[in-house]
Amino acid sequence: MTYQRNLPREALNGLILLSLTILLFTSCTAYRLRERPGKDIQQFEMVKIGGIKQAIKIRGDNSDNPVLVYLHGGPGFPLFPFEPQGESMLRLERQFTMVYWEQRGTGKSFARHIPRKSMNIEQFIEDTRQVVEYARQATGAEKVFLWGHSWGSNIGALFAARYPELLHAYISTGQSVSPFENERLAFEFVREKALEEGNRRALRHLASIDTTEAGYSLPNALRVRRWVYRYGGIVKEGSDRPYVDLVEIEQILSAPEYSITDRINLILFPYFSAEELWEDLKTLNLKEKAPRIEVPVYFFVGKYDIIVSALLAKEYFEMLEAPAGKKLVLFEHSAHRPFDEEREKFLEVMKQQVVMEVLEGRQEMTE
Secondary structure: OOOOOOOOOHHHHHHHHHHHHHHHHHOOOOOHHHHOOOHHHHEEEEEEEEEEEEEEEEEEEOOOEEEEEOOOOOOOOOOOOHHHHHHHHHHHHOOOEEEEOOOOOOOOHHHOOOHHHHOHHHHHHHHHHHHHHHHHHHHHHOEEEEEEOOOHHHEEEEHHHHHHHHEEHHHHOOOOOOOOOOOOOOOHHHHHHHHHHOOOHHHHHOOOOOOEEEEEEEEHHHHHHHHHHHHOOOOOOOOOOOOOHHHHHOOOOOOOOOOHHHHHHHHOOOOOOOOOHHHHHHOHHHHHOEOOOOOEEEEEOOOOOOOOOOHHHHHHHHHOOOOOOOOOOOOOOOOOOOHHOOHHHHHHHHHHHHHHHHHHOOOOOOO
8 A cells, every 4th residue: 555664563662662661751842942043934833624623834934925734655664753844845835835744643643532434534534634624724815736646546536536615736655556456566576576586585475475456465565665665666775674673662652742652552452543444455556536627736756766666656647637737757866755755856846846736827737
């Protein structure tokens, strides 16, 4: 599927020890310690969305800037310790008022009382609508830009197809299309690389996986992901870093947005969202569910993206009906995260080809 990163079972003992150490020595710092100077707008609230409290952060240099709502990946991978603290987002905050929402079941938006039946794609679309409405009310914006990344691009495309009147444009990175088909392509990618390399361990792992739709499980997908990462299909450069990165774990568990309870939940329920959404994901196909989007559409595609297939994203782009125009920008040196892997190009494209085209009408988009 589109689940990006996981904490493998064999790493949990070390993780628990590290987590307990962090919980003991890291205070539950109030969010105000993360406030950044020079921001015209910054707020962090727990908002009732779809019947449960969910965490939303709004931050930007100039409250007159257009609003960009970001739909993070996963499902269930924490947001606040990563993207909002990264250089790409901080620089985007000069152009946009950024809305960061930690989705139902994720991080601070997780609660043990969440109805499991609410963990479905339709509910996430409705949650997105309510988050967009909240962002409009909080900022005074009539419309917003919507950016979906990885898993978030499933919800983003479906939302854009259904509620174009709320959007200036739809933007995606790591555009997911058919998660089960994507899994098949990822499996084949790893198999081909392992055969070329003579990697017997990888081939043994693959041989244990049931690739039928009925038999393909979340543990199967997590096992394939480790090898996709090893072979450069998540990050084109730098895949020598450990797949389970203790620095990232420390970032998650020391994020001041999280209470001790939030951190304990992150340890105990790392797969909650992915497990609950698994069957929905296996049957989703945007070619059928979102064949037409009536606002301008921008696909930013990493050439080497395997974890969410660049090939499928291109196929979907070609067949997508977009009467207001569509553009696909290929990032030649990126895999899954072009906004980090080719940051300068990404930021320039966002400024020159999104803001200027959509809001200033400087150039006609072509379908």
